Amino acid sequence: MGHLYLSRELTDGAMAAVRSLGVPVVVHDDPDRPPAREQLLADVRGASALITLLTERVDGEVLDAAGSDLRIVANCAVGYDNVDVAAARARGVVVTNTPGVLDEATADVAFGLVLATSRRLVEADRFVRSGADWIWGPRLFVGLDVSAGATLGIVGLGRIGMAVARRAAAFGMRILATGSRATSDEAAGYGVEAADLDRLLAESDVVTLHCPLTPETRHLIGAEQLAAMKPTALLVNTARGPIVDEAALADALARGVIAGAGLDVYEDEPRVHPGLLGRDDVVLLPHIASAGEATRDAMGRLAVENVRAVLAGEPPRTPVG
Numbered sequence: 001m002g003h004l005y006l007s008r009e010l011t012d013g014a015m016a017a018v019r020s021l022g023v024p025v026v027v028h029d030d031p032d033r034p035p036a037r038e039q040l041l042a043d044v045r046g047a048s049a050l051i052t053l054l055t056e057r058v059d060g061e062v063l064d065a066a067g068s069d070l071r072i073v074a075n076c077a078v079g080y081d082n083v084d085v086a087a088a089r090a091r092g093v094v095v096t097n098t099p100g101v102l103d104e105a106t107a108d109v110a111f112g113l114v115l116a117t118s119r120r121l122v123e124a125d126r127f128v129r130s131g132a133d134w135i136w137g138p139r140l141f142v143g144l145d146v147s148a149g150a151t152l153g154i155v156g157l158g159r160i161g162m163a164v165a166r167r168a169a170a171f172g173m174r175i176l177a178t179g180s181r182a183t184s185d186e187a188a189g190y191g192v193e194a195a196d197l198d199r200l201l202a203e204s205d206v207v208t209l210h211c212p213l214t215p216e217t218r219h220l221i222g223a224e225q226l227a228a229m230k231p232t233a234l235l236v237n238t239a240r241g242p243i244v245d246e247a248a249l250a251d252a253l254a255r256g257v258i259a260g261a262g263l264d265v266y267e268d269e270p271r272v273h274p275g276l277l278g279r280d281d282v283v284l285l286p287h288i289a290s291a292g293e294a295t296r297d298a299m300g301r302l303a304v305e306n307v308r309a310v311l312a313g314e315p316p317r318t319p320v321g
C-alpha cells in the first residue's frame with residue numbers, strides 16, 4: 001500500500017487519528033502554506049490516499065501524478081470545488097468532503113458578519129483605536145437594527161443556511177430563502193418564506209450567501225443583482241468568493257448601489273480586490289468561518305475516517321456526488 005499524503009498538518013486530534021491508521025504518512029512540511037504545485041506533484045507520487053484542503057487544485061494532473069494506487073481524495077472542507085470530481089471518478093478514485101460538522105461554526109461567523117456590518121462594529125473599533133475625540137451621541141455610529149424586523153435573505157438554504165436561519169429567527173428577523181429546503185417543515189419552523197432570487201434581492205436588508213460554488217453559481221451576484229438590492233442593503237459571503245463578481249461589488253459600493261459587505265471569502269483568494277481594502281463599509285475576514293477548535297478537529301477526524309474506511313474496503317462516511 002502507498003502512503004497517505006496530507007497537504008497540511010491537521011489538528012492534534014486528527015493527526016493522532018492519522019497515526020492510528022498504521023500507514024506510511026507524508027505531511028507537507030510547512031503548516032502555514034500549501035505546497036507549491038511541483039512539490040505537490042512530487043509528494044503524491046505512489047500515494048494511496050490524499051487529504052487535501054481548499055488551497056490545492058486536485059485535477060487530472062495530480063491524480064495521474066499519484067498513480068494507479070490512489071483510492072481516495074478526502075477533501076478537508078465541505079466545499080469541494082477545488083477537486084475535479086469527474087476526473088477522480090474516471091480513475092476510480094473516491095472523493096469525500098466534510099459536511100455537517102462545520103455548520104454551526106460557519107453560521108456563527110456568517111451571523112457575526114451580519115451584526116458587524118449592520119451595526120458597524122469593526123468601523124467603530126477602528127474609530128476608537130484611531131484616537132478620535134469622541135463622546136456618546138445620538139447619531140454616533142447609527143446602523144441597521146437587525147432585531148426590529150429587518151429582512152435576511154439566505155441564498156441557498158442548505159445545512160449552513162438553516163443554521164443561519166435559526167440564529168436570524170432568534171433575533172426576530174423576517175427570513176426569505178432560496179433553495180429546495182426553503183419549503184421544508186424545518187424552514188417553516190423558523191418562519192422562513194421561500195422566495196426566488198429576484199424577490200429575495202429586492203426585499204432583503206441583508207443578503208447572505210450559502211450555496212456551493214458550481215458553474216451555475218459562479219458570479220451569481222454580479223452588477224445586475226447588486227443593482228436589484230436596496231441601496232441600504234448589506235451583502236455577506238462566507239461561501240465561496242467566485243459566487244460574487246468582486247469587481248462589480250467594489251464598483252457597487254463605490255457608487256452607493258448597496259451600503260456594505262461582510263466577506264470571509266474572495267474571488268481570487270487570498271488576494272482581495274483593491275477597491276474593497278480601503279473601505280469602512282466592508283468587513284474582511286481571512287476565510288475563518290469554520291475555524292472553531294472543535295470544528296476543525298471534527299473536520300480533520302472526518303477526513304481521516306473517510307480514508308480509513310476506503311483503505312479498509314468500506315464505504316466512506318461522506319462521499320460527494
Ligand code: DGY
Pocket residue numbers: 054076077078079080102239289290
Ligand atoms: C469549507 O469547509 O468549505 C470552508 O470553506 C472551509 O472550512
